Amino acid sequence: MNGCVDIHGYSEATGSYLLCGWAPIETADGLPGFRPVSLGFEKGTASAEGLVAHTLRDDLGGQGRGVAIHLPGSDPALGRLLFVEIEAGDGPVRLDSTAGTEHTANRALLDRMRQQRVAPGMSGERLRAVLDRSGFEGRDTLDRLDGQVAFQIDEAVATGTTGLLLSGWMLSAPDAVRTVRLRSGGRSTKLAIDTAIRLDRADVLAKHGDRLRSRQVRCGFLLPAENCLEPGEPCFVEIETVHGDVGYHPVRLSAQHGLVAIRAALANLSPRYDEVASVFDRLGPTLTALNADRLAGKRDGREIRFGRAPAEPVCSVIVPLYGRLDYMEVQVALFAGNGFGDRHELIYVVDDPAAAGAATHLADTLFRRFGVPIRLWLQNDNLGFAPACNVGLSLAAGRTVCFLNSDVFGTAPDWLDRLVADLDRLPETGIVGPLLLFEDGSVQHQGMEYAPLPEFGGWLFPTHPGKGERPEALSGLVRARVITGACMVMTRELAESLGGFDEAFVIGDFEDSDLCLRARGLGVGCAVDHDVSLFHLERKSQITGAEPWRLNVTLYNAWLHQKRWGRRLAAEAGVRADA
Amino acid sequence: MPDLPLSTEAPLRVLIGSHSHPRVQNGGSEVASHALFERLEAEPGWSAHYLGCARGGAFQRAGRALTQPFAENDHLYTVGDFDVFKFANRDMAFPRDFRAMLRAVDPQIVHLHHYVNFGMETFFHVRETLPDARLVLTLHEFLAICHQQGQMVKRQTNALCFRADPVSCARCFPEVEPQDFFLRQLYVRHFLDHVDQVIAPSRFLAGRYAEWGVPEEKIAVIENVPRSNARPVTAPRATRPGRLVVGFFGQISQLKGIDVLLNAAELLQRDERTDIVFSIHGDHTNQPPAYQQQFLERIAQAGSTIAFHGAYDNQAVDGLMAAVDLVLVPSIWWENSPVVIQEAFRNGRPVLCSDIGGMAEKVQPGVTGAHFAVGNARALADALCDLAADPGEVARLGQQAAVRWDGQTAFDAHLALYRALLGGTRPARVLPETPHHPLPPSELAVAEPPPPPRAVPRFGIG
Known part of the structure; x- marks a missing residue:
């Protein structure tokens, strides 16, 4: 025989399903306590650990005993309730929903539940405490937890409309915390802090460790949570202790978005060696979503033309401009007077909205000084290297395109013509680049190889053979596995059929390697022309000298690249894949 | 190449430029450039225009970069947006007005006594506007080489500096990256290449510029031209005994x-x-x-x-x-x-x-x-x-x-140099003498032989 559900519904104040009804007498004794509870609805089932208590009923005539259930979780919205199943020691106990079962919610539900006479005992006390909760009123009430828990959310970055990337810390007395939940409207999401990405927070430990008798230095966490936000509803964390005390901590969504949000989220992370893969396997999809959000629909801008570029340019030189505008001055100066503007077009993509005015003024003075026509695209948003290059590609009219970094400088008047001639001469070479030199004349780039970096998960990273050494006595076109995006020339047709650079890579790493590897799929390879050399004032090492967030962006890009190409590259001759 | 005129033909036209103007400021190089101009003006068979510079001030006319406040052949550029690091002139109006002036004056020789205030691009403007004109530059200190006011002394200590390179220069200016000093050099040299003839008033200066990369065959050592070749009328002072x-x-x-x-x-x-x-x-x-x-x-x-x-x-x-x-x-x-x-x-x-x-x-x-x-x-x-x-x-x-002392030789040397340039020849090159300064020990060390070339690896797919 089954029992019966009398009243049920969802209460936002408690973040739980609340039910009362009765169970047959022979099964009822083993029910009180925390039990796995399943709610069977028309369209599915909601299962979690629920709190079950007895209620005193005079109407059951000894045939059954009253039960009340608190089942934390989200409002499942799965249609009509059909039954409740409680896992007890002797097997499942089932309560059926009948025509007489009443469905209500929130305040009315709580009132009905409080009218029940909860039986004395531990479970009863706990349930009463749940029903007495006032609910989240916008304030931090963690001080109600008798000093057992210290907790803070530092950043809560929205991912999509309902996801969050939380970074914060929690330090608690041993075994003090029962559950941590993120609540928003009808959504209640258990936060598995223990298994989150953990971060060292010595500062937190120093402040709270002694009081909470904890030595947990990894008390920081980074935690992606999906489908946890009810749009428009406040969001808070609910911490419940093993004694049933509950405290709330309001969560304010970060006002930051885009790269700033990504930067904030990655600020305190420093995984190394074996941690790297597991961290990015968890974090990667969230970062992908954040990056996609960041770029969604953002291609607006406007073009200002200085002078008239040729109608059918041989090559469209595409230079993303961010930060140092004065590099443009040197680049254009070096193009002056060698007929560049008669053959090629120069497209600058200003990827820095704050610099639009200064860039426009400078481009104007450059055209007046040097007569080299400039197509200046002023991007409304900062997008990063790959999207900026792709915007440039969408504007390009050239038979060929040259993706050029703003810190690459050619002194020979015909360097571009020679790289284009290489393409024309050897069509099976799809992508050609020059020898790139540092300012002291040593090699910056002569083609890229791959090597695994043990400290970074053993993933394959592009390397620059010969970097920092004097150039070798090479001449002519030399095949390369892949080449840098700092200066690469290809037909516009090829660039377009590849869809430009993959914008999933954030800011500017690995997308050049990815593009070259995708080009192989179209049957063309890469080469470096050692007779053409340019200077590349490459930024200082991203790997060793960078701020943590920047390094973590690189690691994210490496994770993406590794997922896509790691296995295939490792199988290639000449690639050392073991770390 | 234009033919050299006979005495009955039109005079040779020279434009002398200076980064300042004696009516604005009286420094050594503006005095020297103006002296050359005045003597050219007075010399039969030559005609001269002067272009000086001013930073703001009384001679500015809205919307115009170049004005003629003093005389028909005396032009003044009021400097606009100028980058003193790599001598880039971002003044919107300068290219237009300067080129228009060049076309109007149509000089056969453009002789600048500096690039400061004009900008390195000025050489490009001359080359583009007057492809046949010869371009002469007189150097006055080491500004192209040294950002420390062109003095080649260490900024913090005033110690003598023997050679500029991006890393050493960034030690004098820790706020500037070595790469930026490299770009400065790239920019300056790119435009200096347009200059046909460099004049150094001393062999020492010529030597420093030659070491830095100006081709020796482009440099002539000619002393600055004095205002006149006349000597002062005052008699030499009799040295007073005991003082x-x-x-x-x-x-x-x-x-x-x-x-x-x-x-x-x-x-x-x-x-x-x-x-x-x-x-x-x-x-x-x-x-x-x-x-x-x-x-x-x-x-x-x-x-x-x-x-x-x-x-x-x-x-x-x-x-x-x-x-x-x-x-x-x-x-x-x-x-x-x-x-x-x-x-x-x-x-x-x-x-x-x-x-x-x-x-x-x-x-x-x-x-x-x-x-x-x-x-x-x-x-x-x-x-x-x-x-x-x-x-x-x-x-x-x-x-x-x-x-x-001789007030005539330097002037005559200038005339000879102009004539040689217009005749398509270069004056006999003047090699710098042994420099008048002690070399630091590192300069005297025997250079290590270059390492043997390495094997040539070829990457990837063959």
């Missing part, structure tokens, strides 16, 4: 060695040498306030052997020099060809100078003057004592200096 009057003429600044002078004067006072007196002429008002104050305090505390007379007009220099026995040039930077040395020689005054760079080159010890160890006050005091002890020698050196 040596030492004249200083120039900016009152650390690099001009004013502290070396004051330190030497103190040493001499300590030795009770009241027979050696100093007569200081120069402007101190454009120095940093702290330095001005320190200088004035030292002058006030100095004894009767030092007299400070303040700024002077260059036109008055002959009269002032008549009242001294010798001219002291104690600079602690290299100098190029200080105008004051030529002025001293013209006035029959010997020169005592630091033993480095352009100044040491111009003063022949025992012939036209003497040297002392740069920056060394004791050495200066000793040298002055030696000269004070031998008034006859001072007079003899002065006479020899006067004999060697």
Whole structure:
């Protein structure tokens, strides 16, 4: 025989399903306590650990005993309730929903539940405490937890409309915390802090460790949570202790978005060696979503033309401009007077909205000084290297395109013509680049190889053979596995059929390697022309000298690249894949 | 290439440019450039235009970069948005107005005495506008090489600098990346390539620029042109027995060695040498306030052997020099060809100078003057004592200096150089002599042979 559900519904104040009804007498004794509870609805089932208590009923005539259930979780919205199943020691106990079962919610539900006479005992006390909760009123009430828990959310970055990337810390007395939940409207999401990405927070430990008798230095966490936000509803964390005390901590969504949000989220992370893969396997999809959000629909801008570029340019030189505008001055100066503007077009993509005015003024003075026509695209948003290059590609009219970094400088008047001639001469070479030199004349780039970096998960990273050494006595076109995006020339047709650079890579790493590897799929390879050399004032090492967030962006890009190409590259001759 | 005109044909047209204008500011290079202009104007068979610069001020006309406030052939550029790091001129109006002026004047020779205020791009404008014109540049210090006001002394210590490279330069300017010094050099050299002929007023300067990368065959060493070849009418001053009057003429600044002078004067006072007196002429008002104050305090505390007379007009220099026995040039930077040395020689005054760079080159010890160890006050005091002890020698050196001064050769050399350029030939190249400065030990070390070439790896797919 089954029992019966009398009243049920969802209460936002408690973040739980609340039910009362009765169970047959022979099964009822083993029910009180925390039990796995399943709610069977028309369209599915909601299962979690629920709190079950007895209620005193005079109407059951000894045939059954009253039960009340608190089942934390989200409002499942799965249609009509059909039954409740409680896992007890002797097997499942089932309560059926009948025509007489009443469905209500929130305040009315709580009132009905409080009218029940909860039986004395531990479970009863706990349930009463749940029903007495006032609910989240916008304030931090963690001080109600008798000093057992210290907790803070530092950043809560929205991912999509309902996801969050939380970074914060929690330090608690041993075994003090029962559950941590993120609540928003009808959504209640258990936060598995223990298994989150953990971060060292010595500062937190120093402040709270002694009081909470904890030595947990990894008390920081980074935690992606999906489908946890009810749009428009406040969001808070609910911490419940093993004694049933509950405290709330309001969560304010970060006002930051885009790269700033990504930067904030990655600020305190420093995984190394074996941690790297597991961290990015968890974090990667969230970062992908954040990056996609960041770029969604953002291609607006406007073009200002200085002078008239040729109608059918041989090559469209595409230079993303961010930060140092004065590099443009040197680049254009070096193009002056060698007929560049008669053959090629120069497209600058200003990827820095704050610099639009200064860039426009400078481009104007450059055209007046040097007569080299400039197509200046002023991007409304900062997008990063790959999207900026792709915007440039969408504007390009050239038979060929040259993706050029703003810190690459050619002194020979015909360097571009020679790289284009290489393409024309050897069509099976799809992508050609020059020898790139540092300012002291040593090699910056002569083609890229791959090597695994043990400290970074053993993933394959592009390397620059010969970097920092004097150039070798090479001449002519030399095949390369892949080449840098700092200066690469290809037909516009090829660039377009590849869809430009993959914008999933954030800011500017690995997308050049990815593009070259995708080009192989179209049957063309890469080469470096050692007779053409340019200077590349490459930024200082991203790997060793960078701020943590920047390094973590690189690691994210490496994770993406590794997922896509790691296995295939490792199988290639000449690639050392073991770390 | 245009034919050389016969005497009956139109005069040869020269445009002389200067980064300032004598009507605006009276420095050595603007005086030199204007002297050349004035003498060209007066020379049969030549016509000259002058283009000077001003920074803001009374001669500005809204919407115009170039104006003619003084005369039909005297142009003034009021400088706009100028980048003093790599000498980039971002002034919107300059390219248009400058090119229009070039087309109107149509000079066959464009001779700039600097690129500051004009911008390195100016050479490009000339090349584009007047492809047949010859482009001449006179260098006045090491500004293209050195961001420290072109002095080639270390910014923090005033120690002499022997060679510029991006890393060393960034040590002087920690706020600037070495890469930016590299770009500065790239920018400057790119446009200097347009120059047909470089004139260095000293062999020392020529040597430094040749080491830095200006092709030696492009450099001629020609002294700055004096205003006229006439000598002053004042008779040489009879040295008063028992007293040596030492004249200083120039900016009152650390690099001009004013502290070396004051330190030497103190040493001499300590030795009770009241027979050696100093007569200081120069402007101190454009120095940093702290330095001005320190200088004035030292002058006030100095004894009767030092007299400070303040700024002077260059036109008055002959009269002032008549009242001294010798001219002291104690600079602690290299100098190029200080105008004051030529002025001293013209006035029959010997020169005592630091033993480095352009100044040491111009003063022949025992012939036209003497040297002392740069920056060394004791050495200066000793040298002055030696000269004070031998008034006859001072007079003899002065006479020899006067004999060697010549106001015509430099001007004639300019004319010859212009003619050679227009005739399609280059004047005989002038190799820099052994530099007048000690080389640091590292310069003398034998260079390591280059490493043997490595095997040539080929990457990837074959």
